[in-house]
Each structure stands twice: as C-alpha cells, then as structure tokens.
C-alpha cells in the first residue's frame with residue numbers, strides 16, 4: 668500500500684540545493700541567495716542573523732524573518748531581483764515525474780517550506796501539489812518595486828508539525844500513514860512526527876533521525892529514488 672499523504676520539503680528536496688552556500692549553520696535556501704545577490708554587506712548582515720538564530724537569540728522563526736526582512740528593506744530589495752532569484756531555482760531532476768506517480772496512486776501531496784511563498788507557488792503550480800505551507804510572502808509596491816508589506820507564517824519546527832497534523836486530520840489519515848521527505852536540519856522535528864521519513868541527500872542532523880537516507884553523488888541527484896525507497900521500506904501503520 669502506498670502512503671496516504673507525502674509531505675515534501677521544498678528547497679534541496681523538490682528544488683535543487685545551492686551547495687555552494689551550505690555552511691552547515693542552517694539549511695541553505697533562497698534567503699541566502701537573495702542576500703548574496705543584493706550585495707556583500709547584505710549577505711554579511713544576513714549571516715549575522717543566522718548566527719543569532721542558532722544562539723537562540725530570536726523568540727521564534729517569525730522574529731528571525733522580520734529581522735532579515737528589515738535587512739532586505741535596508742538594502743532596497745526590489746521585485747525584479749526577487750523574481751529573478753525565485754525563477755532561476757531549478758527543479759530537482761525527476762521531481763515532476765515522481766509527484767505524478769504519487770498522484771496517479773492516489774497519494775495526497777503537500778509542500779512544507781520555511782521559505783518564500785513565491786517559490787512554493789512555482790512548485791505547486793508546475794507539479795500540481797495538493798497543499799502547501801510556506802513562511803514568507805512579499806507584497807511589492809507597484810510603483811517603487813520595493814517591499815510594501817509581508818505575510819509571515821511560523822513554518823519552522825513547531826509550525827511544520829502543527830501543519831502536518833492539521834492536514835492529516837483534515838483527510839482523516841493517521842500520522843503513521845504519512846511520509847516526509849526533506850534535506851535540512853530544520854526538518855528534524857517534522858520528520859519525527861510522521862510514520863516514515865526520508866533524508867534526501869540531507870544534512871547530518873536529519874540523517875540521524877530519518878527512517879531512511881538516500882545519498883546520491885553531487886550532480887547525480889534523482890528524486891525518483893524516493894519511490895523505490897517507499898516501495899521497499901514503507902509499511903502502512
């Protein structure tokens with residue numbers, strides 16, 4: 668029996684990882700790519716916020732995002748640069764085919780991301796994903812192109828777990844019949860929530876807790892490996 672619901676992380680899982688920016692501190696993401704593209708000073712300030720995050724200096728993820736957005740605004744991030752960064756992220760090889768297979772088998776598919784809604788929207792539209800949670804949505808001013816307003820959701824450790832439970836409950840599915848696939852240390856708690864979890868070319872913290880690890884050589888990543896892994900190792904709870 669296939670699982671009832673498959674929850675998938677976005678960056679480094681359905682989208683390719685930016686390994687160059689992975690310093691092990693946090694899961695590498697478009698947050699860092701954006702900061703780098705805005706400029707050296709912005710990247711340096713953003714790296715400082717990550718260090719503070721790890722030291723537990725922010726009450727929660729929303730406060731970290733707020734501080735990072737303050738930096739984006741200070742360096743005048745505009746919509747065209749934002750769109751450029753969002754649109755250049757590449758899908759993981761075989762992501763679309765794999766999600767199609769899930770859908771053809773009646774599996775409900777869900778994205779869980781601590782990143783930008785614009786990126787989750789791209790994946791949800793292209794891959795026809797059923798549900799998605801992301802953390803930050805920017806609203807840009809139509810004249811200046813700069814950030815006007817934003818919508819933040821607590822899509823971090825606790826928030827991701829709550830969302831998984833909400834969606835499972837909505838579909839009347841036991842957490843044992845849910846699968847999670849991710850790659851980052853920020854996926855540890857959510858991975859431990861479901862019956863079967865896969866660390867996909869993941870950071871060591873996630874590999875340690877996941878039910879199964881897939882490790883592929885850089886440049887040879889293939890998301891369809893999760894199909895075999897589930898087929899051979901997942902047993903319905």
Ligand SMILES: [Mg+2]
Pocket residue numbers: 676677678679680694849850851
């Ligand atoms: Mg990730």
